[in-house]
Amino acid sequence: MAYLLKGVSILGGKPTDLHLGDDGLITDRSDDKAEVIDATGLVALPGLVDVHTHLREPGREDAETVETGSRAAALGGYTAVCAMANTSPVADTAGVVEQVWRLGREAGLVDVQPIGAVTVGLAGKQMAELGAMATSAAKVRIFSDDGFCVADPKLMRRALEYVKAFDGVIAQHAEEPRLTEGAQMHEGEVSTRLGLTGWPAVAEEAIIARDVLLAEHVGSRLHVCHVSTAGSVEVLRQAKARGVRVTAEVTPHHLLLTDEMASGYDPVFKVNPPLRTARDVDALRQALLDGVIDVVATDHAPHAVQDKECEWSYARPGMLGLETALPIVLSVFGEKWELIADRMSIAPARIAGLAGHGGDLTKAGSPANLTLVDPSARWVVEPGGLASRSSNTPYAGMTLPGRIVATFLRGEATVLDGKAVK
Template identity: 65%
Template sequence: MSKILIRGAKVLGGEPQDVLIDGSTIAEVGTGLSAEGAEVVEAAGKVLLPGLVDLHTHLREPGREDSETVLTGTRAAASGGYTAVFAMANTFPVADTAGVVEQVYRLGREHGYCDVQPIGAVTVGLEGRKLAELGAMHESAAGVTVFSDDGKCVDDAVIMRRALEYVKAFGGVVAQHAQEPRLTEGAQMNEGVVSAELGLGGWPAVAEESIIARDVLLAEHVGSRVHICHLSTAGSVEIVRWAKSRGIDVTAEVTPHHLLLTDELVRSYNPVYKVNPPLRTERDVLALREALADGTIDIVATDHAPHPHEDKDCEWAAAAMGMVGLETALSVVQETMVETGLLDWAGVASRMSFKPALIGQAEGHGRPVSAGEPANLTLVDTEYRGSVDPAGFASRSHNTPYEGRELPGRVTHTWLRGRATLVDGKLT
């Protein structure tokens, strides 16, 4: 592999520096660097971040290749500045055995646009009745450390306790989709003023908050780690804040769309805004932003949920829940957190690279931009502003809520272990 000299980039938004990549490693960081024969990337005015890490991605393969594949999903990830993603288990067949997680892991390695770490199911078939082969998945070539039935809640307290006890033995974590099923039967959107006016079934905040409260207490009792997926309400923030004050080993994520969009958009009846958990109120959005800024919420995760056209271009009640997010996540975070003054770029790196890599134990990712570290890097033109056009997405699906919306920032380059996967905004 050749040498690459990134010249004049603002590392983590700080003072301009040069970064020399030699092979798969960062060789030197400083000013006035030179290297004979190196490819030079002029990066003046741009921000250089460690490669982004997404702890919550749906790649759909195996089984729903009509909506996404490991190849198209990882190309989308590279386009969005990601060098590692964690693939959720709700595939067909479900990733509840060593064989399935190894298949997903191998596909990621073969395609090479970013590293793919499979997430194993907590229960067999995501049915919530019997623990899956957690130990076998952990001991497999995929080395699974994160387990989730995302899309479904592990609502049985005994099963959840057993899962927490099991993963504790090898330092794993259970990532919970917090949704009390009895409280959300027939739910179509956030329960509140808008749902009442539209006559749509409501998804109440307490359905999320009650599960989080139960699970942090279980984690405290067992002495294990629990991670809260796509936290979406102000009440959930307060429960996690309380749990952390008690020393409970809990982490939480928020999606970009829950940082920006509200349930008022559902008035259009456009199914692109149908997502689980649903878009909440402006009060919730502001609470989520503050919690991400103060560290109560640890990370941003996309919950990238691709669907084919026919599953979203239909009446609201019949539409699938979910939005694609890998290619727009950093722009949304820039708009909601950086341009509002809630985070600087070092804070973005913490919440979109360092911490998710730590939670998921993504080896070689979420590392400092310094000599001797793996060259997993993302270069961002933060001055760019442009309208979102899903026709240009690398993802196989285009169910984005941002079509036609102007967002700031554009990833221009992504490097995975020193190899460019994105150059001047184009996939290699």
């Protein structure tokens, strides 16, 4: 169906009419049969792209499925998500990544781009068949053992080199495992008070420092997942200044929340890497503004009730993110639409190699992947009201700015009037 978005503001610009053709492309021709949407006061952004999502299927369908996660994504303004490999079975073969890719197509709410594991079973010992995943129907380009660090320097070097053959990129979960044995939260004043084993910032920074040197040595691309410390920002700043081909992401929660949230021992605030200090939060915000950090990624990590309603040390790390990411970014940075479009759509689409996403909405012929935001709307986060199958949001009860009114995937509405169409 064709759509006419009347009076829409593209990236905060003057109100205009935007035509979405029934061929799924943006067009400058009007169509009498187009459905008219009054978009007065709404801002159009290129459909958001998440390079770091956990959809949990196969294996933990009680926490999330490709379909429920896709719906949460569409409602959050996303048109593409990259599904992390730590499923059960692990996405370390062409078969598993094709399964996830196919489930994404069947759900039809966002483009689900599987990420492949770097090592067999995420065990960090033997390289998975990266080439087979790259040439599968899923056309995997990002490889990650996320949840685990590729800690072995030789294996990391080889993986960085090997994926050059198909323009792949290794997305590293930077955590030196020997420095974080038993770690429960950021190592510092609060962990001392709470008696929880600390996760020192240096465990992240040391791996990033090593990996940018490895990437520089072999001339490969490196992507750093969920950067969380001020020290990591400095390492990245220097590496980028030298011309190393490194990109990095930050999560909405690391842009907003601090380790003080752990004080009541509510595991909804347990996440890996952990929430850091206010000083780290400031450095991460500045890094995103400067472009030292390239993208906002959700690290959307649904968990079943029993995996969070327990002792802090026994709880699984991770928090929901897809439906709150844009509102959190809006509340942190305000209505900087160009910045938001770049860090949440254009740059992630480029890193993930997702042609067709992060396109120019003013250009006829671009795929009609976009979302409409009402920046003046305020809403209260209610865990039970989210589309995700899980409810482990750290923002429960918070009032957030910005509501997603509609999302279009190749011209088809996936969200209308703030509700998923299917």
